[in-house]
Amino acid sequence: xxxxxxxxxxxxxxxxxxxxxxxxxAGAPYGDHRSEDVHVPANPASxxxxxxxxxxxxxxxMGEPRKHTTTPYVTGNSVLAIKYKDGVLMACDMxxxxxxxxxxxxxxxxxxxxDTTIVGASGEISDFQYISNLLEELMTQDFCYDxxxxxxPSEIHAxxxxxxxxxxxxxxxxxxxxxxxxxDKNGKEGNKSFIGSVGMLxxxxxxxxxxxxxxxxxxxxxxxxxQRDDMSLEEAVSLMQExxxxxxxxxxxSINKFVLAKVDGEGVAISKPFxxxxxxxxxxxxxxxxxxxxxx
Amino acid sequence: xxxWSPYDLNGGTCIAIGGEGYCIVxxxxxxxxxxxxxxxxxxxxxxxxxxxxxxxxxxxxxRSQLHKVLTFRSENYEHFHKKPMSCPAMAQMLGNTLYYxxxxxxxxxxxxxxxxxQGRGCVYTYDAIGSHERVGYSCQGSGKDLVQPVLDNQxxxxxxxxxxxxxxxxSLSQAEAIETVKIAFSAASERDIYTGDAVEIFILxxxxxxxxxxxxxxxx
Numbered sequence: 417x418x419x420x421x422x423x424x425x426x427x428x429x430x431x432x433x434x435x436x437x438x439x440x441x442a443g444a445p446y447g448d449h450r451s452e453d454v455h456v457p458a459n460p461a462s463x464x465x466x467x468x469x470x471x472x473x474x475x476x477x478m479g480e481p482r483k484h485t486t487t488p489y490v491t492g493n494s495v496l497a498i499k500y501k502d503g504v505l506m507a508c509d510m511x512x513x514x515x516x517x518x519x520x521x522x523x524x525x526x527x528x529x530x531d532t533t534i535v536g537a538s539g540e541i542s543d544f545q546y547i548s549n550l551l552e553e554l555m556t557q558d559f560c561y562d563x564x565x566x567x568x569p570s571e572i573h574a575x576x577x578x579x580x581x582x583x584x585x586x587x588x589x590x591x592x593x594x595x596x597x598x599x600d601k602n603g604k605e606g607n608k609s610f611i612g613s614v615g616m617l618x619x620x621x622x623x624x625x626x627x628x629x630x631x632x633x634x635x636x637x638x639x640x641x642x643q644r645d646d647m648s649l650e651e652a653v654s655l656m657q658e659x660x661x662x663x664x665x666x667x668x669x670s671i672n673k674f675v676l677a678k679v680d681g682e683g684v685a686i687s688k689p690f691x692x693x694x695x696x697x698x699x700x701x702x703x704x705x706x707x708x709x710x711x712x
Numbered sequence: 713x714x715x716w717s718p719y720d721l722n723g724g725t726c727i728a729i730g731g732e733g734y735c736i737v738x739x740x741x742x743x744x745x746x747x748x749x750x751x752x753x754x755x756x757x758x759x760x761x762x763x764x765x766x767x768x769x770x771x772x773x774x775r776s777q778l779h780k781v782l783t784f785r786s787e788n789y790e791h792f793h794k795k796p797m798s799c800p801a802m803a804q805m806l807g808n809t810l811y812y813x814x815x816x817x818x819x820x821x822x823x824x825x826x827x828x829x830q831g832r833g834c835v836y837t838y839d840a841i842g843s844h845e846r847v848g849y850s851c852q853g854s855g856k857d858l859v860q861p862v863l864d865n866q867x868x869x870x871x872x873x874x875x876x877x878x879x880x881x882x883s884l885s886q887a888e889a890i891e892t893v894k895i896a897f898s899a900a901s902e903r904d905i906y907t908g909d910a911v912e913i914f915i916l917x918x919x920x921x922x923x924x925x926x927x928x929x930x931x932x
Contacts, residue, residue, distance in 0.1 A: 486715075577776065581773050581777060584773065585718070585816075587718060589718075615745075617719070617720050617771070617773045618772075618777070619720060619722060619743075619771075620772065620773075620776060621743055621750055621751040621754050622751075623751045623753065632748050632750075633748065
């Protein structure tokens with residue numbers, strides 16, 4: 417309670433309202449249907465992405481700082497990456513969703529790490545911003561060694577795998593799926609493309625094409641059918657556009673504002689935001705019930 | 713809302729068979745989570761040296777970590793003792809490494825297999841917290857319920873229950889054992905959704921060291 421301050425009568429007061437009172441002082445935890453608790457949902461867990469205290473008593477006491485991510489808040493969706501003849505392509509949209517709200521619409525989810533590597537992320541945006549800082553520190557250190565070598569994409573992937581696995585061991589995960597893509601110029605047989613992925617538990621793999629979250633269902637089948645390691649840039653870009661378009665049609669937490677990044681022997685290029693042409697006036701879309709007549 | 717879990721099960725099956733003068737270690741290469749396939753080509757076998765391999769099914773994050781730890785230790789051993797780690801030594805160390813994490817286990821189900829000092833096939837089978845025993849053949853992972861009875865039936869190895877105990881290696885020839893492994897994997901891939909895409913088959917012999925073969929499986 418704030419001393420010497422009269423609150424309007426319609427605002428509920430009492431120890432259970434104050435954010436500075438711990439669970440035990442407040443009495444029964446949430447989920448116990450006490451009549452004073454009308455201003456919070458009876459079961460906060462049933463409200464998706466609600467900013468409400470946990471019902472798990474042992475986990476987070478009310479008023480104490482929340483230390484561990486138990487649910488993500490602002491999230492990014494699919495990241496796609498494919499190899500092509502001279503390097504790799506990576507793409508994703510620019511949405512930062514708050515639950516199912518399209519909250520932030522200019523979030524850059526692909527970052528350039530060095531001249532040969534980019535990293536894209538889906539999942540919790542703030543955790544990705546933290547990871548971006550880690551990578552920036554890593555690159556500063558790499559620069560300061562001044563030994564003429566820079567980290568390769570596979571080394572950066574290995575580093576991120578350790579970071580993610582280490583945080584899951586602390587039961588405090590970074591809520592992301594990361595995609596690392598780039599070109600290794602140190603190989604004996606010329607430039608070698610690399611794409612690797614790592615999830616929040618430390619599950620990692622490398623492949624010729626990778627897609628996180630919804631992309632694993634919607635874009636990966638297209639990649640399996642059409643992606644080849646020796647395809648031209650034009651082919652790769654149009655495949656990527658098709659994959660993004662399919663994602664935008666079927667993934668409700670996506671927007672028509674994309675970023676496409678490319679790494680080849682020349683370096684990293686990340687595009688300006690762009691939109692794709694879409695077509696919504698398919699005949700079957702215009703009258704969806706035409707071929708699905710109900711029984712009444 | 714269910715609590716976040718630090719574990720996952722990424723599927724995959726591995727088989728090891730020890731014979732007179734050879735050892736076969738095989739593992740599928742599909743990495744899955746839930747009903748999705750993450751990649752069709754991820755190895756779950758660690759080549760420690762040319763006398764010892766480790767195949768691990770279970771959770772991929774823990775597998776990477778475990779394989780890293782075991783690599784460091786076996787390299788250290790080589791520097792200290794100027795010889796590669798023997799398969800029985802590696803087997804004991806793997807057991808200790810797993811038990812060290814008794815209260816936050818590595819969620820991996822391992823086979824340690826290779827050749828012993830007599831050049832005979834040797835296989836050790838584990839649970840996630842380090843209990844292990846030496847056997848003539850074994851399998852682990854998502855397809856083990858399908859494969860183990862087939863191996864019991866086909867390998868004609870003496871029963872472990874027999875007294876006095878006999879050497880547990882199979883009497884099958886190397887070629888017959890490889891064929892059995894291939895049949896077991898293609899059968900498992902018909903019924904187990906987590907086993908598929910391909911199998912890596914490693915053949916260890918005192919004469920030829922480690923040889924590797926890849927058998928494609930169904931990709932659906």
